[in-house]
Amino acid sequence: MTDQPINNDALKKTTVTFIIGATASGKTTFIQNHFSNKRNTVILNVYDYQQAAYKEAGFGKHIPFGREFKCLYKANENLLVDIIRVLQENKNVVVEQTLYKAKRRIAYIDAIRNAVENISIEVYVMCPSDSVWEAYINERKLNTSIQRLSANANGIEFPNPSEGFDKIYEVINNNIKLRMDAPKPEIVDSAHKELSDEAQQIKQEEEKAKERLDLLESMNSRPxxxxxxxxxxxxxxxxxxxxxxxxxxxxxxxxxxxxxxxxxxxxxxxxxxxxxxxxxxxxxxxxxxxxxxxxxxxxxxxxxxxxxx
Ligand SMILES: [Zn+2]
Structure with a gap:
């Protein structure tokens, strides 16, 4: 009998790690410090996808009101497709995202777990103190205030284990702490309801836009x-x-x-x-x-x- 080498790769769990937080909360630096040297890991940034979506829609820096949501929605969708693709190649993914809302995270987690088995999903939430924030603002010469940034950060719904995360970390300055709040299973149902309403609405709008386009096109030839x-x-x-x-x-x-x-x-x-x-x-x-x-x-x-x- 010969020893068969065990294929460890098949047993190894791949991990998707989300780094979320408000603007200028240190997401990129955190990723550089903790993930840039990890082997077999791909880093994706929602910002790149947003820029691509704006460009595809024909917008530069100024996006007309009402069109931004659609671009962001599209960017989120394209990013999700890439996350799943990388995971299916048996690589880990680190994702810089905003994902303020539980429903957006739930949509991601549902889709990922449906597409890839045996996976670990983690999230790090950037929660800088005012003094760290002040340093970031000065460093990057941002035209904003701590009040504005923290008001923005208050819009983040802190992730709950019921959303489907295996691990949730709170990052306060350089201190990483596991924070698993008491489960709130009720948020999942309401998220699913909101997501399906949203998808329905987007579909209807797209159909309406298509009908309008067809009608305008027909005006070239019909009496x-x-x-x-x-x-x-x-x-x-x-x-x-x-x-x-x-x-x-x-x-x-x-x-x-x-x-x-x-x-x-x-x-x-x-x-x-x-x-x-x-x-x-x-x-x-x-x-x-x-x-x-x-x-x-x-x-x-x-x-x-x-x-x-
Ligand atoms: Zn006349």
Whole structure:
């Protein structure tokens, strides 16, 4: 009988370690000090994924209000995919994340445990004291105050074992302490409920956006009502036919839903609502100052392209 070498790798548990905390709470430095030299370990940072998501959506530094949540959501999703991929390659993962909310952590943990067996999930929560925070601010010349940072940090729901963590550590300055609070199983159900509502809402919004895009696309080829706001002429024709007949009308001229001239080939721009508004000191539409006809035109424009079908 020969000795068979035991494959230790198969028995070894891989670990995913989250480092969470507010802005400037020392996450990156902590990772450098404690994890950068670990073998068989990949370090991922949510910040990289957020930048990529902004870029993909076509934004630089300034993200329009309402779009940021979607980008962050996408970044979280992409990061999760990579975490799972690395774990499946039998490597450990260290993740720099914000994950303030229990529900976000639960979503991650559920997905990871579903995809990878025999895994240990740990979290370190950065809880710097005011003096350490002050030092960070000065060091990085940040334009913020301790009050602002700690208010931000108060938004963190401290992780609970019921979320599915094997180990939870509180990091106060250089002091790492295991902190396993009493389990709160009720947070899991409410998190699942919130997550599924959220996913549902995002799906609906995406479907609506898709429908809108399809409708706008169809306006290039389908016939629709062209209504001259000056002489009242109406024609149910395609955009190409209208263009050939001299109409000024979206999608060839102007944009559906935005004020611009809506005229037939016979009429000219100076009798349009658009022209009138442009002559005002402040070029905005004030409904109370419009004639009955102008109001009709304005309401039709606002509801385009549906108002033309
Ligand atoms: Zn006309």
């Amino acid at each position: 629709f009502w062209h209504c001259c706001e000056c002489c009242g002429k109406k024609a149910f024709i395609t955009a190409k036919e209208a263009f050939d007949d001299g109409w000024d009308y979206p999608p060839q001229m102007g944009i559906f839903g935005l004020l611009g001239p809506r005229t037939c080939g016979e009429c000219d721009i100076t009798s349009t609502l658009y022209w009138k508004v442009q002559q005002q000191a402040l070029p905005i539409v004030v409904e109370s100052m419009l004639t009955k006809e102008e109001l009709k035109t304005w309401r039709r424009i606002k509801k385009e392209p549906e108002s033309l079908l």
